[in-house]
Amino acid sequence: MTILQFPKDFKWGTATAAYQIEGAYNKDGRGMSIWDTFARIPGKVFEGDNGDVACDSYHRYEEDIELMKQLGIKVYRFSVSWPRIFPNGTGEVNPKGLEYYHNFVDKLLENGIEPYCTLYHWDLPQALQDQGGWENRDTIDAFVNFAETMFKEFAGKIKNWMTFNEMWCSAFLSNYYGNHAPGKRDIQIAVDVAHHLLVAHGKTVSKYRELGAEGQIGYAPNVTWNEPYSNKQEDIDTADRGRAWYVEWFMDPVFKGSYPQFMVDWFEKKGVKMNVQPGDMEAIHQPIDFLGINYYTGGVVKYKENSDILDNEGINVGRDKTDIGWDIYPEGLYYVLKFITDRYGQVPIYITENGACYNDEPKDGIVNDEGRTSFLKKHITQLHRCIESGVNVKGYMCWSMMDNFEWAYGYSMRFGLVHVNYRTQERTPKESYYWYQKLIKNNYHEV
Numbered sequence: 381m382t383i384l385q386f387p388k389d390f391k392w393g394t395a396t397a398a399y400q401i402e403g404a405y406n407k408d409g410r411g412m413s414i415w416d417t418f419a420r421i422p423g424k425v426f427e428g429d430n431g432d433v434a435c436d437s438y439h440r441y442e443e444d445i446e447l448m449k450q451l452g453i454k455v456y457r458f459s460v461s462w463p464r465i466f467p468n469g470t471g472e473v474n475p476k477g478l479e480y481y482h483n484f485v486d487k488l489l490e491n492g493i494e495p496y497c498t499l500y501h502w503d504l505p506q507a508l509q510d511q512g513g514w515e516n517r518d519t520i521d522a523f524v525n526f527a528e529t530m531f532k533e534f535a536g537k538i539k540n541w542m543t544f545n546e547m548w549c550s551a552f553l554s555n556y557y558g559n560h561a562p563g564k565r566d567i568q569i570a571v572d573v574a575h576h577l578l579v580a581h582g583k584t585v586s587k588y589r590e591l592g593a594e595g596q597i598g599y600a601p602n603v604t605w606n607e608p609y610s611n612k613q614e615d616i617d618t619a620d621r622g623r624a625w626y627v628e629w630f631m632d633p634v635f636k637g638s639y640p641q642f643m644v645d646w647f648e649k650k651g652v653k654m655n656v657q658p659g660d661m662e663a664i665h666q667p668i669d670f671l672g673i674n675y676y677t678g679g680v681v682k683y684k685e686n687s688d689i690l691d692n693e694g695i696n697v698g699r700d701k702t703d704i705g706w707d708i709y710p711e712g713l714y715y716v717l718k719f720i721t722d723r724y725g726q727v728p729i730y731i732t733e734n735g736a737c738y739n740d741e742p743k744d745g746i747v748n749d750e751g752r753t754s755f756l757k758k759h760i761t762q763l764h765r766c767i768e769s770g771v772n773v774k775g776y777m778c779w780s781m782m783d784n785f786e787w788a789y790g791y792s793m794r795f796g797l798v799h800v801n802y803r804t805q806e807r808t809p810k811e812s813y814y815w816y817q818k819l820i821k822n823n824y825h826e827v
């Protein structure tokens with residue numbers, strides 16, 4: 381047996397997001413979000429599921445935090461529901477919204493769990509969408525106002541902030557593919573939204589610095605690792621585009637102050653304009669304290685003209701898949717983190733999401749989700765490989781603490797370490813929960 385020892389102060393944790401677990405969609409003054417609207421459009425979400433109740437964590441957070449404490453996590457990544465704080469996106473603050481998150485964060489701190497707060501995890505107030513949403517540059521300042529309110533209100537309590545979760549999803553999955561809210565299918569809108577999200581990120585980091593807020597700030601892009609189907613240059617170039625669409629597109633502007641030129645040229649060839657205003661790139665290019673990385677899967681791609689915006693066709697090479705159909709490719713985590721470190725330097729990295737969908741149900745009170753445990757073992761082994769090869773990894777947050785609303789898949793896909801019975805709201809720690817509990821306690825993994 382080999383012992384893979386993790387650093388003494390390594391931050392083991394779990395992650396969730398407001399719309400996916402809270403429920404209480406119309407409770408205590410919360411305004412509507414674009415996901416409340418989108419989920420109500422017939423056909424958008426599996427079986428018409430929505431986040432009206434979800435895991436009812438708005439009312440059950442004390443029970444959930446007890447499960448976190450028993451798990452032994454050091455950090456917990458959650459998101460704040462913007463429409464719970466500003467029901468109309470801007471203007472009057474909702475005191476009951478602030479009260480909820482104060483009670484929640486206080487309970488985390490009482491239990492020795494460090495809060496890691498994501499400000500934007502896709503639930504844009506519908507009132508702002510009615511004004512154009514992220515297509516409208518005014519939303520940038522609305523977001524900075526929301527962030528500033530949170531920084532001031534939770535000063536000294538929350539010391540770890542992320543501006544945006546998975547900008548690629550908010551821009552392209554939501555406005556090019558149309559699978560997520562608001563469900564548009566226009567590449568120009570998607571590229572404009574991506575840019576506005578990046579500007580909002582940069583202006584928020586500047587505001588955080590201006591306030592002299594205690595703690596650290598970063599963001600959490602989602603990444604993938606694409607490999608070419610053959611050694612043909614067209615396939616190699618396609619794999620590069622596939623990676624760059626997630627990695628360089630959202631990291632070069634932050635770390636280098638410019639978009640990757642080969643991708644700008646590609647998009648312009650496809651008729652997309654770059655609507656960058658004077659000062660935008662300088663606004664985006666602000667030093668951050670850490671980089672969150674969400675990694676789930678990698679793929680093999682080949683060139684296929686006009687297949688989609690990247691002329692990119694995914695190829696099934698027979699890798700094992702999770703229950704949501706994503707390839708299991710742990711080595712991809714190593715390759716993408718090495719690529720990021722080589723390109724952007726030793727920025728501190730937290731794995732802010734990594735996990736697997738397995739839809740095992742309880743049998744006699746036990747959820748034998750061996751697929752998830754196997755997935756975690758393989759990815760944590762690769763994470764150790766990253767650390768050994770000089771990648772500055774500071775922590776790992778498993779997605780997810782509990783089964784929850786998996787967006788367009790509704791409640792049909794389960795990523796949790798804890799099973800949720802959505803009819804009774806009963807929580808059942810899965811076997812993977814107990815494996816992760818032991819890993820955290822030992823701070824090493826035996827292979």
Ligand SMILES: N=NNCCOCCOc1ccc(-c2cn(C[C@@H]3NC[C@@H](O)[C@H]3O)nn2)cc1
Pocket residue numbers: 397400545546549553557559602674676733779786787
């Ligand atoms: N033809 N159209 N095809 C559809 C388009 O496919 C292209 C790729 O689509 C994607 C890409 C990425 C994801 C995804 C989902 N999660 C899981 C969540 N992370 C944040 C948290 O909330 C979790 O729930 N992370 N990444 C989904 C779909």
